[in-house]
Amino acid sequence: MLKVSNLEVVYHQVVLVLKGVTLHVPRGETVALLGPNGAGKTTTLRAITGLLDIHDGRITKGHVRFDGREVAEQKADSIVGGGLAQVMEGRRVLVELSVEENLLAGAWAVSRREAAEGLERAYERFGILADRRRQQAGYLSGGEQQMLAIARALMSRPRLLLLDEPSLGLAPRIVGEVADLIRSLADDGLSILLVEQNAAMALSVASRASILENGRVVHEGTAEELADDEDVREFYLGLGGDGQTDYRRIKHYRRRRRWLS
């Protein structure tokens, strides 16, 4: 459904951030994109959704194909209109608008009738939002804001949803709720690209995962393969080979990640 191939992105005409990223999100599947800070995860999402311009970034090479259609040069609003929605990092609810207005802001691409149906669906799925529909969105809790951000992205009736760090800054119990939500969205047939630093959570909901480091995909496989991989366990899940980290060894030298050699 979404195919990113050999994508290169340059910021400010000099900073090469993505150095040939290739990704594939099959229809109806949830794919996780993992990686440390500054690896280029958010940049990958920006390249897919047409938000590079405002950060003075450009795609210098490669393709982004959504349903076989090239979207790399398209404007953000026509990409959303084409059925691809995203939840940005940090939730970004419109704090001065009410909950309902936030949802309606996500419904630009659809007709008035579809927007009304979308509101109903959102309130059905997210009871808490229905209770607070007239409240100013800035006063919701972090978890509620994340739910609102996801509900808002769903208003445009996307076929593919991009989620950027939905677990960021949330309590573990709420992270669990977000994970359940992602699973139930996937059950409804939505394809999802999930960008996460919380690898444990991401691997628990995704069927496949890619690991991005320094602008390159360094590892790729099914969620089970990655969860069993020794390096992933050590560097992303915080587990040593035997379930414990040997701090004495780390003190002397940092083990090289094998895929970078």
Next chain:
Amino acid sequence: MSTWLQLTVSGLSLGTIYALIALGFVVIYRASAVFNFAHGELLAFGAFAMISLCGAGLPWGVALAAALVATGLLAAAVERLVLRPMIGRPVFVTIIVTIFVGSVLRSVIFIAWGPQTRGMPTPWDPLTTVDVAGASLLMNSVAALGAGAAALAAFFLLVRRTKLGVAMRATASDQETALALGIPVGRVFAATWFLAGLFAALAGIFLGMFPRNVDTNLGFVALRAFPAVIVGGLDSAWGTVLAGVLLGVLEVLCQGYVNPYLGEFGRNFHAVFPYVVMILFLIVKPHGLFGTREVERV
């Protein structure tokens, strides 16, 4: 009693006009963080366009609509051609650019319409009065009040109730999020400037009708609405409208009741009075009546 009523009504209509002008400043500022110093020239353009369209024999109502739309389109064109390429540049630079656009427009108006003063055509005799509660009010000022109030009401309905309104507020609140949600931010900017131009033209036309005549300096009146923007809070539409009306009333009441006591010194004191209020506000409450209070979650 009747003097008081007369002054208040003419203050209210001056105030509505200030509110229209100030609202133009605010919607543009909120959408794109640009302070548009060419606003006064848009206002003058609207007034001159109205005079020419009436002169060309169009019925008054049609000419009014055409002048409003023409000014709105001019404003949208300014945004598209001059300010859109400036996105991402420092605010200071964009402000200087609007000053430049303002002087170009002023020259164009001067070349096209010349230096002479003209009267604004009205469908009624310009000296018609209406009697209300023993006070005789100028038809022109009552009309300005009515039209201004109708335009403001329409604006708030648009912003609260329509899809475009939600999109405008979303864009004003967080541009990147608006883009990510699929809102065509460029078109929303164009719509914002169009509206601002429309309000400017409406203000220009009614200003030309009742407190003064139309000449190339009409644009400077926009600066008289400036205190309303500050007093109301630069990013609050409601606040500026309220402050505009308030300052209009204060200005006229000041003209009626304070000026006579100041002798020679007081001849034009009312003209600076709104600025006095503005300076007081800057000292006491620099964010204005309703300027941003950041939402903070505890």
